[in-house]
Every structure is written in C-alpha cells, then in structure tokens.
Amino acid sequence: MTQIFDESGNVVPVTVIEAGPCHVLQLKTQERDGYEAVQLGFGDKPRRLASRSERGQVAPLSSKRAKKQAAAGVEASAKPNCEPKKFVRELRGSIEGFELGQEVKVGILADVKSVDIVGTSKGRGYAGVMKRHNFAGQRATHGVKKVHRHTGGTGCSAYPSRTFKGMRMSGQYGAAKVTQRNVKVVKVDEENNLILVYGAAPGPNGGFVVVKATNMV
Incomplete structure (x- = not known):
C-alpha cells in the first residue's frame, strides 16, 4: 500500500498491483x-x-x-x-x-471503474477468540485467575447437552480465500502494467491476486 494525491490535493490510500x-x-x-x-x-x-x-x-x-x-x-x-x-x-x-x-495487459481494465479482487488472506495461525473474533476477554479484577483472554462459558447445560454449530471459538485464522467486491480503480499505468485500487487488497505484499471487472452496479 501507498498513497497518492488527487487533483484537489487530497490524500488517497491505494494498493499498487502489478497486473500483467x-x-x-x-x-x-x-x-x-x-x-x-x-x-x-x-x-x-x-x-x-x-x-x-x-x-x-x-x-x-x-x-x-x-x-x-x-x-x-x-x-x-x-x-x-x-x-x-x-x-x-x-x-x-x-x-x-x-x-x-x-x-x-493491464490496458484491458483502462475503462473499468470498479473491480473485484480475489486473494488469499494473511495467515495468522491458531488464534484465540480475542484476536479471531474481537471478543472483549474476561475481567481483569477479582475472580478471574490467569484466564483473562479465554473464551468463558459457551452456554448449554443439561439441555441441549451440546455446543451449537458455528459457536465462535479459537482456531485457524486467516490463510483463506477472500473476495473484495466493488473496489474503486484509482489509476491505470499501462506503461508499467500497474493498477492502483482504492484502499487495501487481500493478502500479503508480494502475494498473488485475481483482478477482474466487477458485476456490481
């Protein structure tokens, strides 16, 4: 990612993608x-x-x-x-x-206003619920001993005696296919085969992505 300035002098955050x-x-x-x-x-x-x-x-x-x-x-x-x-x-x-x-070459996207970007998100390994799901964690006061970042209770007592599917817990975070829809194209540099899109794109620096014209109106 970097930033450029538009005609009015406003800062525009962009991601530079080598597209071709x-x-x-x-x-x-x-x-x-x-x-x-x-x-x-x-x-x-x-x-x-x-x-x-x-x-x-x-x-x-x-x-x-x-x-x-x-x-x-x-x-x-x-x-x-x-x-x-x-x-x-x-x-x-x-x-x-x-x-x-x-x-x-990237010139094929010269007249496209918005694109979809498909990539693999950054892999963060096995992560806890605070990092993976933005949980608040437990209290930092009396009654909580060395479990401040733990999940806490997951409900379910004698009935129904099980944990429901989809319960948010710790686990593998990232390293998954991500599609970012309707991303605005800021600039197309045909000479250097570069396309500048507004904001962030999925994946790490140097990662591979697929850029295609969006079908969203």
Whole structure:
C-alpha cells in the first residue's frame, strides 16, 4: 500500500498491483468443455523448476503417447508457446476477442471503474477468540485467575447437552480465500502494467491476486 494525491490535493490510500502481462494459456469452449472461460498465466517460471505437466501446458513435448497419437492421425491440441507460469487462473466468461498465446495487459481494465479482487488472506495461525473474533476477554479484577483472554462459558447445560454449530471459538485464522467486491480503480499505468485500487487488497505484499471487472452496479 501507498498513497497518492488527487487533483484537489487530497490524500488517497491505494494498493499498487502489478497486473500483467498475462498470457492466454487455454480457451475453454461450450462445445468441448461445456462452458466458456479464459485461462491466464502470470509470471515466468524457470523451466528447470517447472514440472513436466507445467511445461507441457505451454509447449509441445515429445513422448511415446504423443508419437502414438500422431501416428494414428490424432491432431495435437494447440499450445501458447510461452514460458511456464507461476500463477495460473481460469476466468469464466465470453472468450470473444481472445486468442491462444495472446498477451493480455493491464490496458484491458483502462475503462473499468470498479473491480473485484480475489486473494488469499494473511495467515495468522491458531488464534484465540480475542484476536479471531474481537471478543472483549474476561475481567481483569477479582475472580478471574490467569484466564483473562479465554473464551468463558459457551452456554448449554443439561439441555441441549451440546455446543451449537458455528459457536465462535479459537482456531485457524486467516490463510483463506477472500473476495473484495466493488473496489474503486484509482489509476491505470499501462506503461508499467500497474493498477492502483482504492484502499487495501487481500493478502500479503508480494502475494498473488485475481483482478477482474466487477458485476456490481
């Protein structure tokens, strides 16, 4: 996160996201897959670190199976012929205007006013109820001994003799998929493939996110 100044001199808090260039790795069609989607990849991955399946996704590989299919007259699927990617995601929607291997840059969002940002929130490990659910904790006076940050009673006596589902307790906090809806686009820097969005975005610095035009009015 950082801040910029608008035309009136007001401070605007923004998150800077490097949005591209991305390559179109695959196009899903209604006839073949039952739905339409564009599969995008971001960030080149060294081939020595990429698995065989990752390398085979972007370029044809020689194998016994490929030779056998070629001998039988089976046409191999087209490949984008680019480097393996670190981050691959599929976005459902119309594939009109997209081609296999096409380079998609941030300029595609130049006229978009608001976006949805999908990322993985910061992992905070196993957390107590005060940190995880903003509980007040117990009293710091008489009668409370070394349990000031504990949950306290969870109700339920002889009847119904159980704890209800959804009871807020300590547990794993963060490291979950988060979607931030209808985030305002402040600026698009096509030259440096950057998009500046208002406020915070889910995840740590350097984390991967998916940015797409919002469907909220």
